[in-house]
Amino acid sequence: MARDEAASGSQEADNAGNEQDAQEAVVLSIDAMGGDLGPTAVVDGLAEALKQPAAADLRFLLHGPEAALRPLLVKRPTLSTRVELRDCEATVAMGDRPTDALRRGRESSMWRCLDSVASGEAAAAVSLGNTGALMAMSMVRLRLAPGIGRSAIAAHWPSQNPAGFNVVLDMGADIRAEARNLFDYALMGAEYARLTLDVEKPRVALLNIGAEDAKGRPEIAEAADRLKDAADQDAAGFSYVGFIEGDKIASSAADVIVTDGFTGNVALKTAEGTARLIGGFLRQAFQDSWRGRIAALFAYGPLRAFKLRIDPRRVNGGVFLGLNGVVVKSHGAADGVGVASAVALAARLGRERIADRIVRQVAKLASDQDDPQIES
Amino acid sequence: MARDEAASGSQEADNAGNEQDAQEAVVLSIDAMGGDLGPTAVVDGLAEALKQPAAADLRFLLHGPEAALRPLLVKRPTLSTRVELRDCEATVAMGDRPTDALRRGRESSMWRCLDSVASGEAAAAVSLGNTGALMAMSMVRLRLAPGIGRSAIAAHWPSQNPAGFNVVLDMGADIRAEARNLFDYALMGAEYARLTLDVEKPRVALLNIGAEDAKGRPEIAEAADRLKDAADQDAAGFSYVGFIEGDKIASSAADVIVTDGFTGNVALKTAEGTARLIGGFLRQAFQDSWRGRIAALFAYGPLRAFKLRIDPRRVNGGVFLGLNGVVVKSHGAADGVGVASAVALAARLGRERIADRIVRQVAKLASDQDDPQIES
Structure with a gap:
């Protein structure tokens, strides 16, 4: 149903290379299951997300058991023309091991949710479920994008930058990273920062244990050389600002912080x-003291606000980059507001085709780097 | 001079294996130079340290330029019988690279300070100088203790434990660690926790990115197996509580957190x-708001106290473990109170002969592990 009604959505300015009906709408694929608060929070989140003016073009494919979801949708008339329900019974539980989820979960709402992105029906996926299972399924169903050697989880990290956040990656997609992986992370993180932090030319830094060139692990030094070379090219679209230490992740010294x-x-x-x-x-x-207790009343608000900010998954979700399609992992404990935030992020990334941008960028810099350089 | 007067110091209960006059006194070797506030803060710190009742047995060898130090000592009559000045002109600067310091710094106060520990004159060294240079010089002058494959920097980390701190190591002595290194760190950290946190049987944890057994890097999994085996022996003196994630470093879940x-x-x-x-x-x-400004007055104290607590170098100093002698690295910005705190820590570690304890413990567990085990 949503597919037909999508025709009434707002026109997208940039839809070159788009193969189906996202000409008119941005379709997001949503996993209704796996969150701590159940599908209610997810449906609440979709309704909340549609309240934003920028959301006029959004349509949703909602994956989960129809018996549970239909009653929730009926209560939300604003969703009736915007949500297409995709019935499936199975779900991936929080405690499931990634390998087990992969073996047995092909009928699950999580897998189906990714399916819709893989098939091109949806521009991005959102799930609140098991991170390990979601990452494993995303790898298998979406596969690495051309030219990318390893995917990464990117997060928004509270910082003193104007946007209030920096981009940090990888947050745990893999346990190690070679120089070429760190280089790819930098490119992916730069695209992500450009789209979500509104910085034209993101400043990339490598996380290290000393600001001096001589310190740290060899793969980081090698990544630094590659990033310096790449950033010198006009086409790079990012600048390289060197090594930073952990105490500067939250500073305004860089927009993108790259690490394994x-x-x-x-x-x-x-x-956290x-x-x-x-x-x-x-x-x-x-x-x-009684004076302390009074002060605590004032301190409670900002401190709580900070705690929500410091956990990026709670607000914006971690984002899986480097695949053929983008996946937003919302925090499992997210309520309607949290889900709406993850949906807004997915909408932006889907609308702007971040996965395609990353592939183009990697290809461009790879071909530039392959050119023989007439330099000492 | 201090050597003779040391005879009037308090008697040490446990001085077995002691080869010189530390029977009567605990002699600490102090690098007067290299701190941000100059030798004044160091001399202030020594005077401050001697105010503690437990400090009756302390004597100091103070290394640095006599011309600078003598006037400072003259102003502190309490130090006259407790400090032996060891004149040397050269100093290691904060910006010196470790390799350069090693090549050129053999006449420096830092090297001489370590010399006194290596020769057995002093029970422990304290320096506020350049961490990299101090670590490199300590390695060369003190060398790895028998049975230890790699030294480590241990720090006190503010936590919810009764002592208010946990022990975390390695803080940056090396950039990688194999399973056997992590195992040694655990033993060293357990001895350090036992002596400084007053826990009889420290609980050791390995820092990892998931609490499940299956996650993380292979060297961590291997270290976990070795620690489980070792902790099962009565002689281990520590228990092994498994993997913990970064958000639990400051919790009460463990006393010693081991990582590369x-x-x-x-x-x-x-x-930080x-x-x-x-x-x-x-x-x-x-x-x-004006109410906010009032609250800020109340919040300022605790927040400042916390910031001092969160930086262990500022208060207690990082400690180099695994060498033939112990070295306390005080924060370069330490004032008299900070130096006194580092001195008190060095006194405790020297008095209790932590370096010898670690060697004994490693030897004991190594021989136990070499024994054929009649188990499935």
């Missing part, structure tokens, strides 16, 4: 744990 | 950066 998935994941979790510890210390300190 | 030096350094710096960002957000939020 192990380090990125540890850094993200450490930041630090925020929690500070919150605890403050609460403790504030409880010691 | 690259990841540990990134985690530490990320925690997060604390700074939260501070900025809070200030911003508090500036928005």
Whole structure:
């Protein structure tokens, strides 16, 4: 049904290379299952997302058990013309191991959700489910994009930049990264920052344990050389600002911070744990006197707002880059507002065809780098 | 001079295996140079340290230019009988590269400071100088202890444990770690935690990107197997509690968190950066209204206290473990209070002969592991 009604959607300015009805609409594929709050939060999120003026072109393919979803949709008349329900019974549970989910989950809402992107029906996928399973299924169903050696999870990290966030990747798609992987992450992260942080020429940095050139692991030094060379080309579309240490991830020194998935994941979790510890210390300190308790009332709001900001999955979702299609992983605990935020992000990335942009960029820089350079 | 007067110091209960006059005194070797505030902060720190009741047994060898140090000592009569000045002109600067410091710095206060530990004159060294140079010189002058494959920098990390801190290592002595290195770090960290956090049987955890057994890098999985085996022995003196993620470093889930030096350094710096960002957000939020400004007055204290706590180098110093002698690296910006704190830590580690304890522990577990095990 949504496919026909999509014709009434707003016109897209940039739809070159588009093979189906996304000429008129941006279709997002949504996994209704797998979130902590169940499909209610997802349906709430879709309704919430449609309230935005920019959402006039959005249509949804909603994957999950019709018996559970139909009653929720009936209560939301605004969704009736915008959501096409795709019935499927099976779901991937939070505790499922990725390998098991891959073996048994081909009939699941998660797999079907990715299917719609792989087939070209939808421009992007959104799921609240099991990250490991989603990553494994995305790899198998969407496959690596041409020219990309390894996919990555990118996240928005609260920072002192004007946009309020930096892009950090990889957040844990893989446990190691060679120089060429870090180079690809940089290109992917630059495209992601350009589209979501509104920076024309993102500044890329490599995470390292010293700002000096001589320090750190050899693969990082090699990635630095490649990024320097690439950034010198006008076509690069990004600048390379060198190594930064962990204390500068949240600064305004760079827009894109590149690291391997192990380090990125540890850094993200450490930041979360630090925020929690500070919150605890403050609460403790504030409880010691009546004046402290009054101050705590004032401090509670900003601290809570920060904790929501520090966990990018909770607000914007992590994004799987480097595949034939883009997947937004929303936090499992997301409520309607969180889901709406992930949907808005997916809409932007789908509308702007980030997956195609990354492939073009990688191809362009790869061919430039293959050219013989007449330099010392 | 200090050597003679040391005879009047308090008697040490546990001085078995001690070869010189530390029977009566604990002698610490102090590098007077290399701190941001110059030798004044160091001399202030020594005087401050001696105010503690536990410091009655302390004597210092103070390395640096006599012309600069003598006037400072004259102003501190309490130091006259406790400090032996060891004149040397050269210093290692903050910007010196470790390799250059090693080549040219054999006459420096830093090298001489380590010399006194290597020769057995002093029980531990304290320096505020260039970390890279100090680590390189420590490796060359003190060398790896028998049975230890790689040294590590251990730090106290603010946590929800009763002691207020956990031990985390390696903080950046090396950029990689194999399974056997992680195993050694665990043993060294357990000894450090036992002596400084007052836990009889420290709980050791490995930092990883998932709590499940199947995740993470292979060397971590192998280290986990070795630690499980070792902890099962009564003689181990520690328990192994499994993998933890970055958000649990500051929790009460473990006393010792083991990781490679690259990841540990990134985690530490990320925690520092997060604390700074939260501070900025809070200030911003508090500036928005007069009520906010009042709250800020109350929040300032705890937040500042936390920032001092979150940077272990600022308070306690990082500690180089795994060498023939122990070295405490105090933060370069430390003032007298900071130096006194590093001195107190060095005194405790020297008094308890942590370097010897680690060697004994490694030897014991190595021989136990070599025994044929009659198990399935």
